[in-house]
Amino acid sequence: MLNLNNIAKTYQTEKIETIALKNINLNINRGEFISIMGPSGCGKSTLLNIMGLLDEPSDGEVKVNGKSITSYHDKEMASLRNSKIGFIFQSFHLIQDLRVIDNVELPLLYRKISAKERRRLATAALERVGLKARTSHFPSQLSGGQQQRVAIARAIVGKPELLLADEPTGNLDSHMGNEIMQILESLHKDDKTTIVMVTHDDELAKRTERTIRVYDGQLIH
Amino acid sequence: MFKNYLVTAWKVLQRRKFFTFISLFGITITLTVLMILSTVLDNFLNPSGPSKNSDHLLFVDRIKVTSKDGNSNWTSQPGFRFLKDNVLKLKMPEKFSIFTVIEESASYLNGDKVTNHLRLTDSTYWEVLDFNFIEGHPFNKQELESGKKVAVINETTRRNFFGDANAVGKSIEINSQKYQVVGVVRDVSFMEIQAYSDIWLPYTTSSSTSYRSNLIDNWNAILYHSNSNMIKSMQAEYIAMLKNDFVTPDPEEFHKVEGGADTLLDIFAREFTSSYGYDSGAASLISILIGLTISFMLLPSINLINLNISRIMERSSEIGVRKAFGASTTQLVIQFVTENIIITAIGGILGLLLSGLILFQIEQSGLVPGADFRYSWHTFIYGSGLIFLFGLLSGAYPAFKMSKLHPVAALKGGSN
Ligand SMILES: Nc1ncnc2c1ncn2[C@@H]1O[C@H](COP(=O)(O)OP(=O)(O)OP(=O)(O)O)[C@@H](O)[C@H]1O
Ligand SMILES: [Mg+2]
Numbered sequence: 262m263l264n265l266n267n268i269a270k271t272y273q274t275e276k277i278e279t280i281a282l283k284n285i286n287l288n289i290n291r292g293e294f295i296s297i298m299g300p301s302g303c304g305k306s307t308l309l310n311i312m313g314l315l316d317e318p319s320d321g322e323v324k325v326n327g328k329s330i331t332s333y334h335d336k337e338m339a340s341l342r343n344s345k346i347g348f349i350f351q352s353f354h355l356i357q358d359l360r361v362i363d364n365v366e367l368p369l370l371y372r373k374i375s376a377k378e379r380r381r382l383a384t385a386a387l388e389r390v391g392l393k394a395r396t397s398h399f400p401s402q403l404s405g406g407q408q409q410r411v412a413i414a415r416a417i418v419g420k421p422e423l424l425l426a427d428e429p430t431g432n433l434d435s436h437m438g439n440e441i442m443q444i445l446e447s448l449h450k451d452d453k454t455t456i457v458m459v460t461h462d463d464e465l466a467k468r469t470e471r472t473i474r475v476y477d478g479q480l481i482h
Numbered sequence: 483m484f485k486n487y488l489v490t491a492w493k494v495l496q497r498r499k500f501f502t503f504i505s506l507f508g509i510t511i512t513l514t515v516l517m518i519l520s521t522v523l524d525n526f527l528n529p530s531g532p533s534k535n536s537d538h539l540l541f542v543d544r545i546k547v548t549s550k551d552g553n554s555n556w557t558s559q560p561g562f563r564f565l566k567d568n569v570l571k572l573k574m575p576e577k578f579s580i581f582t583v584i585e586e587s588a589s590y591l592n593g594d595k596v597t598n599h600l601r602l603t604d605s606t607y608w609e610v611l612d613f614n615f616i617e618g619h620p621f622n623k624q625e626l627e628s629g630k631k632v633a634v635i636n637e638t639t640r641r642n643f644f645g646d647a648n649a650v651g652k653s654i655e656i657n658s659q660k661y662q663v664v665g666v667v668r669d670v671s672f673m674e675i676q677a678y679s680d681i682w683l684p685y686t687t688s689s690s691t692s693y694r695s696n697l698i699d700n701w702n703a704i705l706y707h708s709n710s711n712m713i714k715s716m717q718a719e720y721i722a723m724l725k726n727d728f729v730t731p732d733p734e735e736f737h738k739v740e741g742g743a744d745t746l747l748d749i750f751a752r753e754f755t756s757s758y759g760y761d762s763g764a765a766s767l768i769s770i771l772i773g774l775t776i777s778f779m780l781l782p783s784i785n786l787i788n789l790n791i792s793r794i795m796e797r798s799s800e801i802g803v804r805k806a807f808g809a810s811t812t813q814l815v816i817q818f819v820t821e822n823i824i825i826t827a828i829g830g831i832l833g834l835l836l837s838g839l840i841l842f843q844i845e846q847s848g849l850v851p852g853a854d855f856r857y858s859w860h861t862f863i864y865g866s867g868l869i870f871l872f873g874l875l876s877g878a879y880p881a882f883k884m885s886k887l888h889p890v891a892a893l894k895g896g897s898n
Contacts, residue, residue, distance in 0.1 A: 315806055315889045336810045343808020354893060356800045358497040359490075368807040370486050415807070 262422060262455060263289040263312060268321035270307050270478075281307040282478045285321070289457060291422070294449045296466040297459045299475035305459045306427055308475065312457060313425045314342050343371045347416030351428040353408045355400040361387070361411050362396040368419040386414040390444055406437035413444055417454070424448065426458040430465065442468060484820075491821040501789060502825060508782035509829025509872065510836060516775065517837035517865050524861050525673050527746050530854060532611040532670055532677040537710045539610060540717060540743035541676060542569055542703040546758040550737035557758045559583060561699030564739070567729040574716045575705035579607040583700045584679050587656050591643060598639060599678070600656065602685035608634075610706040611677050618650035618665035621684055625664075629686035633661035636669050639680045656681060659689070672850045675749075676702060697736050705743055717743050721760055779868065783876040786822070790880035801884055802892030814885035815878075822877025823870070830869030834862075 268285035271278055281304045289295060289312070297305050310316035311323065314330065322329050325341060333341070347368075355364050365383040374382075387393050390410040400408055409429060416424055426445065430438030442465055448454045458469065466472045474481045495502045529536060545564065548555040560569075565580045572578075581603035589596050608620035617640075621632045633654060640649045640663075649663045661683065670678045693699060705716055720743035730736045740759045742748060748762035755770070757763030804814060841855035 310890050313806065315893075336812070339805070339808050339810035339813075342806060348806045350893065354799050354803045356803060358494045358800075360493075363490075363493065367804065370490070371808040371810075371813065376485075419807075 262291045262326055264322075264324040264327075265311070265318075266322045266324070268308075268311060268318045268323070270304070270311065270316070271319045280478050282311075282318070284479055287473065287480065289423070289455060291455055292449075292453050293455055293471060294446075294469045295457045296469040296472045297457065297475060298461070298463075298466055298472055303475045304478045305475055309425050309427050309457065309459055312423075313346050313348055314338050315348075339371070343368060343419065345422050347419065347421035347424045349409070349412050349416045349424070349426040349429045351431040353400070353405075353412045353432075355408055355411055355415075357400055359399075360396070361392070361398050361400065361403070364400065364411055365414045365418050367415060372419070382418055383414070386418040387411070389417065390414045404437075406433055406440060409433060409437070409441055410444070413441070417448060417452075420452075422455055424454050424456045426456065428459050428461065430460065430462065438462070438465070487817050487820040488824065490817060491824045494821060495825060501793070505786055505789060505825050506829045506832065508785050509826055509869075510832040512779060512782045513830055513833025513865065513869065513872075514837040514840065516778065516868060517833060517861070518840060520864060521837070521841055521855055521861050522673075523750075525671070525853070525855060526750060528860075529671070529674045529677075529746075531668075531674050532613045533674045533746075535612060536746050537713070538706055538708065540575075540705040540713060540720070540745065541749060542705070542720075542741070542743055543749050544744075544752055544758055545698065545739050545741040547698060547736050548738045548740070549735050550733065554735075556698055558698040559700050559702060561696030562693050562701050563695055563731060564697045565701055565703045566694075567731075568723060568727075568739075569703050569705070569720075571727075572705065572716070572719055572723060574712065574719050575707055577606050577610050577706035579610045579704040579706070580604055580685075581607050581676075581702055581704075582685065583675075583702060585700070587681060588658075589643075589654065589656055596642065598656075598680040600681045600683065601679040602688060603682050604685060607682075607704075610704045613670075613677070614668040615665050616668060617648055618663070620665050626684040626686055630684065631659060631661045631687050632664045632684065634665040634667060634682040635663055636667050636680050638669055640666050654681075656683070657689075659687070661687075671853050673853060676704065695731065697731060713745070724760075775868075779872060779875070783872060786876035787880055790818075790822070790876065791883065793880075797884070798887060798892040801887050802889050802894075805887075805889035805892065811885045815881045818881030818884055819874070819877040822881070823873035826869055826873035826876070830866070830872070833869075834865060 265285050265287040268282055269280070270282040271280050285308065297308065299305050307316065311318050314323070322331055324330070325345065330338070330341065356367070362380070362383050365386055366379045369379045369382060384393065384396065387396060390413050392407060392410050392414065395403060395407065400411065403411065409432075413429070429445070430441050433441065445456055445458065446468065449456050460466055533539065542560055542565065544557060545560045546555060546557045562580070570578055570580070582601055584599040584601050586597045587600035589598060605621060605623045605626045613620070616637065620634055621630070625632055633656065635649065635654065643649065643654055644652060649666050651663065653660050653662050672678050707713065707716060724739050724741065728739055742760060742762050744752065744762055747764050747767070751762045751764040751767035752758060754767050755763035801814065844850060845853050845855050
């Protein structure tokens with residue numbers, strides 16, 4: 262469902278040019294559960310951001326369901342992100358000013374869905390991650406594990422085909438991490454969601470179907 | 483969709499109490515001051531009392547006289563002589579009225595001295611200005627010419643002298659002379675500087691006749707035309723008369739007169755810009771007022787823009803998240819502008835209420851006698867327009883800047 266062809270990404274800062282990625286060729290098939298591993302600074306987040314259409318590659322081509330998105334404008338990219346992709350970040354990135362339920366509803370705000378239906382879907386997503394009792398709390402009133410579960414509910418509320426998780430357990434202890442992993446596994450198994458997860462944890466990587474290793478901006482096999 | 487923007491904005495503002503408070507404070511104060519000033523100005527320029535037909539009227543309120551050698555000049559109200567020899571000879575006005583500015587008069591009431599405002603007028607005064615008589619009638623031409631001791635008083639003066647009883651036919655002692663009351667009018671706002679007074683007397687009842695020879699003194703004239711389109715031509719005729727046909731009793735000292743037949747705006751402009759020549763300075767007054775309004779509004783706008791921009795850092799994670807989950811740049815701009823318009827609208831409503839309250843207090847305090855500071859519809863539209871401009875001004879730029887943030891950069895902390 263997602264093809265990366267010859268992707269390169271360089272960052273041009275004042276004096277130095279950083280090569281974050283080069284020669285990346287990668288196909289992600291529908292229904293896969295993939296983990297990405299590699300040392301810090303090797304380009305994992307950059308790769309994930311390109312997959313999530315949050316960042317544009319300096320070179321190469323990204324295809325979504327066989328269609329190149331190189332020429333897409335802001336609006337088209339936004340609608341593609343909204344309908345196809347769900348994001349989970351290492352540091353949760355919940356909006357502190359909004360209650361849990363409003364945070365989860367956020368992706369649906371950019372779709373044509375009634376307020377009632379939004380509320381129903383968001384409640385269902387929170388139930389899915391075991392947080393139905395916390396809908397009117399503010400993020401700061403929750404533990405780290407609970408916040409990450411809210412973030413997962415937000416990522417899955419729009420039923421995306423592709424779920425991208427950048428170190429979703431990085432800020433959590435192993436017990437909490439395991440809980441999060443179980444939710445991801447159930448999404449993969451029961452909902453057939455395609456998942457790409459960046460992790461530093463070998464144990465978690467072993468539980469996925471395929472592990473991609475990145476070293477110094479390149480894939481190693 | 484728009485409802486979502488409103489709801490989100492409302493939630494954010496509720497949580498950001500400090501930011502909301504600071505922004506509201508700035509907007510409310512600014513609008514309050516602007517609304518008070520503009521209502522007072524509006525009251526002056528668009529009177530609702532006897533001078534409500536002011537677009538049919540011109541006022542000769544100031545003249546600037548220069549001596550032949552050019553070494554001395556005086557700016558003053560005109561005198562009776564100037565009006566009689568020059569203004570009353572103009573061809574275009576359908577009606578003239580001449581009268582004095584107000585002065586204090588003394589009366590005795592049960593042995594106590596009371597002072598009132600007094601004005602000497604002719605009889606056409608009551609035709610060119612539209613007074614509301616609650617009792618009796620004005621004095622007429624015949625009474626004026628025969629110097630009959632008659633008086634028109636206002637409601638407050640009637641209450642002071644006669645309680646709740648009628649006054650017409652009764653006599654009243656003013657400056658040690660007895661006058662017979664012929665009419666009682668509703669109180670007039672102090673803002674209507676040509677109409678306001680407590681007591682009006684025929685100018686022929688004045689104890690001395692020395693005023694008749696003065697070129698500059700404390701007199702005023704009103705020129706009237708039933709067609710308000712003639713105002714411009716009447717002003718031109720007046721200036722042409724000053725330049726070409728000015729008749730002077732003393733060519734050495736009173737060689738040249740400058741000034742104009744003024745609208746209410748001109749009168750205000752002359753005082754505000756100290757323009758006492760042929761040009762009243764009305765055009766510069768308008769630019770000055772627009773300039774002042776803009777710079778006055780700029781302060782809280784810049785404050786709001788600053789607060790908003792400093793919040794970009796704070797809210798960059800939110801922007802990144804919204805973009806990651808499918809918000810387009812346009813949607814984000816609309817959202818941030820909506821937030822701002824809501825906050826300015828609330829500030830605006832508070833400002834309208836607060837200024838209304840303050841104006842009401844001023845009115846009640848009697849600081850400006852007879853003042854009637856109700857919002858007129860054009861002040862209200864003016865105020866609402868300002869509020870909208872305000873919201874747009876302070877919302878659009880930060881919103882644009884915020885929404886342009888690259889999603890990845892925004893998620894990292896928004897440094898570029
Ligand atoms: N905005 C940027 N400007 C310049 N260089 C950047 C920028 N973002 C990332 N880089 C560089 O690109 C490389 C890859 O960064 P990336 O964040 O993808 O690493 P990572 O594998 O996710 O690391 P970690 O495991 O620590 O999260 C790094 O060398 C980083 O310094
Ligand atoms: Mg990373």
